[in-house]
Amino acid sequence: MHHSRLSTIVIDCDVDDLDAATLFWSQALGKPVASADQDGDGRYAELRTAADEPIILLQKVEHASRVHLDIETDDLEAETARLEQLGAQRVALVRGRWWVMQAPSGHRFCVIQPQRETFGPHLNRWD
Template identity: 40%
Template sequence: MHRSRISTILFDTPEADAAAAFWSAALGVEARPNDDEPQFTSLPGGIAGLVTAVQRIDGEPRFHIDMETDDLDAETDRLTALGAVEVSRWLECRTLRAPGGHLLCVIPVHSDRAEFEAAATVWD
C-alpha cells in the first residue's frame, strides 16, 4: 500500500524571470526566488491546494506536474504500468512521460504530512 497525489504545477521556461513576473501578476501573488534551488521561483498561493512555481529550463516552454508519494518505487511502477515511460532521474525525482506526451515528476512527500495524508489517494 502506498499513497500519492498531485502536489505541484510548474511553469517550465527558459524565460523564467518574465514568466515569474507574468504569473505572479496574473495569479495575484508574490513571486519568491528560491535561494536553495535558484532554478525555481515560488508563487505561494497561486493555485489553491497546489505548490505553484516557475522553473528555469533550457528547452521549450511547457507545464508539468509533480506527484508526491510516500513510496517512489511503488508510484513509479504504478504509473509505468498505466503507460508512462520513465525518461530520467534527478536526485529523488523521477521524470516520466505520460501517454499524450505530458511530463510529470514523481517526488517524495514534501508537503505537510497531515495535508498529504488527508488529500492523497491510497493505492494497493
Template identity: 50%
Template sequence: MHKSRLGVLVIDCQTNDMGRHETFWAGALGRDKEAGSKDPKYRDLKGPDSELRVLLQSVDHEPRVHLDVETDNIPAEVERLTELGAQEVGSCKGWVVMQAPSGHRFCVVPPQRPDFEDNANVWGD
C-alpha cells in the first residue's frame, strides 16, 4: 500500500533570469516570492499550505508547465502509473520523469506539502 496525489504545478522557464519570471508569476497568481532561494534553478511561489504548490524551474528546453505527483513510495507509484500507460523517461535527484500516453511529461517525487499524509490517495491492499 502507498499514497500519492497531485502535489506541485511546475512552470518551466527557459531563462537565466529567474527573478524576472518569479516577479511575474508571483504577481499573476497572487503568491509571495521565495525569500533566499537555496538553488538558483528553482523558485517556490508561496501560498496557503492547503493549495497546490507552485514551483518555477529554470530549464534548457522550451517553456512548458508540468505536474509533480508526490508519493511516499516512488517505485510503487511509478509501477502504478506504468500500468495505466505512462512510460518512464528518466530520473533526476531521486525523482522519476515520466510521460503520459498523451505525451505530457510529469515527475514522481517525494511528498512536498505538509498535509500529504492526511490528504493523499491510498493505493493497494
C-alpha cells in the first residue's frame, strides 16, 4: 500500500526575473510571499498557504508559461506505476528525486516525494 495526494500548484513562468511574477500572483491570489528565492538560485518562489492547502510554487522555466500540478507520494515508483496504468507516461526522472509525467490529455505534471512534515488529511490510500 502507498499514499498520494495533490501537493503543489506550480506556476511555470517564462520570465527573466521571477520577482514581478511572484508579486503579481501573491496579490492576485491574496497569499503573502513565503520565500522569494526558495533555493537561493532565483528559480523558485513560494506563496504562503495554510497547512491543509496545496503549496503554491512559482518556477522560472525556459518553456512556455503554464500551470502544472505536483502529486506527492510516499512511494515514488508505486505511484508512477499506478498513474501509468491509468494512461500517463513517464517523461523524465529529474535529479533522481521526481518524475515528470504526461497525462493522456497531454498535460504535464510531476510525481514528487512528500513536501510537508505531515502528509495531511487529504490523503489517498492505494493498494
